[in-house]
């Protein structure tokens with residue numbers, strides 16, 4: 001169960017990371033008054049949201065890497081704790097396609 005959840009969550013994080021350059025605060029000079037992104041010139045960005053998103057995703061990937069490295073078949077408190085962590089990391093994305101109700105936090 002955890003391996004499938006990790007695989008699914010990595011896919012979600014990949015999609016979010018691809019969109020990161022397009023996410024800015026409304027007041028950022030990289031967007032116009034209608035909120036549309038100016039022609040991909042991140043040099044104008046002063047809000048830092050794209051980098052913050054990438055940093056957050058990198059941290060989540062590091063956590064997920066620890067889960068994968070523990071390998072299937074481990075049944076100790078450490079693995080159980082990581083299973084709970086993965087469920088909590090996935091919960092904000094429950095509306096994404098492919099999420100299973102059984103993956104919800106317990």
Ligand SMILES: [Zn+2]
Pocket residue numbers: 023024025028029030044045046047048049050
């Ligand atoms: Zn910005």
